[in-house]
Amino acid sequence: MADFDVIVVGAGPAGSVASYLLAKRGHTVLTVERGKRPGAKNMFGGRLYSWSLERIFPEFWKEAPVEREVTKEVLGFLHGERGVEIRLSTRPKGRSFTLLRAKFDQWLAEKAEDAGAEVISGFKVERPLIRDGRVVGIVAEGDEEMEAEVVIAADGALSFMAEKAGLRPKLSKEDFAVGAKEVIELPKEVIEDRFGLSEDEGAAQLYVGDLTEGVIGGGFIYTNKESVSLGVVMRIGSLASKVSEISTAMWEVTEKFKSHPMIRRYLEGGKLVEYSAHIIPETQFMRGVKLYTDGMVVVGDAAGFCVNYGVTVRGMDFAIESARAAAEAVHHALESGDTSARSLSKYQEILSSGMLREFETAKKAVDLMEDERLYSSIPKIAVETLEHLFLVDGKPKENLYSFLRKEFSEEGISLLSALLLGWKALRSM
Ligand SMILES: Cc1cc2nc3c(=O)[nH]c(=O)nc-3n(C[C@H](O)[C@H](O)[C@H](O)COP(=O)(O)OP(=O)(O)OC[C@H]3O[C@@H](n4cnc5c(N)ncnc54)[C@H](O)[C@@H]3O)c2cc1C
Incomplete structure (x- = not known):
């Protein structure tokens, strides 16, 4: 008999959501966090897209420690001392909120605790406990072993849990x-x-x-x-x-x-x-991370569910959604008494009909983001084109077409490759 139904490694958003949902359904859950308290070591840029958390806590912003609701979006191009800002003022359909992780992660972990999960902080998990090729628990610092029917690896971007369970290939910088x-x-x-x-x-x-x-x-x-x-x-x-x-x-x-x-x-x-x-x-999920094995699933950043689209960085909403799907699959596995990889594959099935479709577009966005011209030539051309349009110095102006031709050629970009870059951007955002 295992010590717990589920052990969750990491109390970031992915870990706490999985712990909350499974504890709420009556399973015994232990969440192990290496930080002094949940959120203590965690940081991010600043915005949570709310759709996935809303599915779990409708109107969570009324009680969660969020800072402000985002109603202004700015994309800026900087070149030297100059710059252009494109500003969108909006009351968005899909809401998003700025927040600070130390407060927010603590709130989410308390939700898991209130639902019955045991959360221990200041305790580092060293590796999954593997017997006969199957994950049966964790080995924490001091070689302490704890067993569970299922382990959920929610230990973030560097996930030693996923690596040591053989679920992700060797990644590079x-x-x-x-x-x-x-x-x-x-x-x-x-x-x-x-x-x-x-x-x-x-x-x-x-x-x-x-x-x-x-x-x-x-x-x-x-x-x-x-x-x-x-x-x-x-x-x-x-x-x-x-x-x-x-x-x-x-x-x-x-x-x-x-x-x-x-x-x-x-x-x-x-x-x-x-x-x-x-x-x-940035690209891990696309490089073939596996999401489950006998006795273990991987969620959030540990599975590489984070995308930088350039104008939006998304990881928190995917972490939460993947944890929801994993909790659903783990619940069914525990109910059926079968926590094998075959049974836990339901996790991927649930994601395939939703969130993973988003990653198809994300693959193209990641390819686009690898084009270094976006970080040098394009901001320069954007700033200089707007200066060309707005500034008046009394000299006759060349038309926009000739101006752009000259600008692109100075940057070594033909008009054809500029058009191709624009086309790629349209298809990937
Ligand atoms: C600079 C920056 C800007 C970002 N901006 C945004 C943004 O604006 N919006 C957005 O949606 N996303 C953003 N992200 C991404 C986002 O932060 C992550 O996608 C998200 O935190 C993933 O959540 P997670 O729960 O999977 O992992 P994490 O939040 O990393 O949580 C993992 C948890 O596991 C714990 N842990 C790790 N190893 C162990 C261990 N061995 N034993 C016990 N505990 C362990 C950690 O202490 C941590 O609490 C940004 C990230 C960075 C770095």
Whole structure:
């Protein structure tokens, strides 16, 4: 007889949602988190798309510690000291909220505890416990073994659980991005004034340009109630090919981003209260991660369910949705007394009819994001084209077609390959 029906490794959004749903259905659940408390070690850019959490907690924003509802989207192109911002003001159909993980993850883990899950923090799981080729529990620090009918690996982007259970291939630096983030405190009224927001409204702002010096990546700003979350994300493979010291490069690019005239005006007078860095899985799911084996399923970032579309970064909503599907499959497996891979394959079946379809489009977006021209030539051309259209210096202007032809040719891009790039973008977003 196993110690628990289910052991969940990690109390991020994926782990806590799986724990909550399974405990609610009467299963004995142990959640093991290595941080001092859930959320203590976790960071992200700043926005949760709400659709998947709403399925579990309708109107969760009324009780969850969310910061602001995003009603302003900005895509910015930076070039030198200059920049262009494309601003969308909206009351979106699909809602999204900014939040801070330390508070939010704690709230979600408490939901799991209230439903009956046992959550232990400050305890690191070393590996899955495997007997006769089947996962039968976990081995935690101090070689402590605990057994479960099913283990759910929700241990995030580097998932040693998935790797040691043989569920994912050896990944390389090309499969990850790295993000650095600062939280900068500002008075509420200042945030609302500078970002053009009314109370509780929030802004999500993403930027690309020469700040990353051709490295695949960009900067972000999300507004919270009384702070802004600001940072940069860069693909590790692309960064490593250009610099020898990644952490120094991250710091330098963050500083450059913060001091850009267009960004600086949002931050003036702010106080830096937090700095963190974290890995992001960028292409893992596409590289053949397996989602289940005998006695174990993998959810969230551990399965590589994170996509950077350039204008949106999504991982939290996929983590939650994959945990919901996994909990459903694990519940059926436990009820039927069959927790083999065959039975747990229901997890993938549930995802196939929904979330995994999204990853078909995501594959194309990931390919598109690998085009380094998006981070150098295109922002430059965007800034210079708008300057060409808006600025008047009394000299006769060339027409837009000739201007663009010259701009593209200066960047070594033929009009045909510019059209192809546009076509690729249209098909992948
Ligand atoms: C810079 C950056 C910006 C991002 N921006 C966004 C965004 O704006 N919107 C969005 O939706 N997504 C964003 N993401 C992605 C998002 O953060 C992840 O997709 C999401 O956190 C995945 O949730 P998860 O529960 O699978 O993993 P995690 O949140 O990583 O949780 C994993 C948990 O497991 C614990 N753990 C790990 N190993 C062990 C172990 N051995 N033993 C015990 N516990 C362990 C960790 O401490 C952690 O609590 C961003 C990520 C980064 C890094």
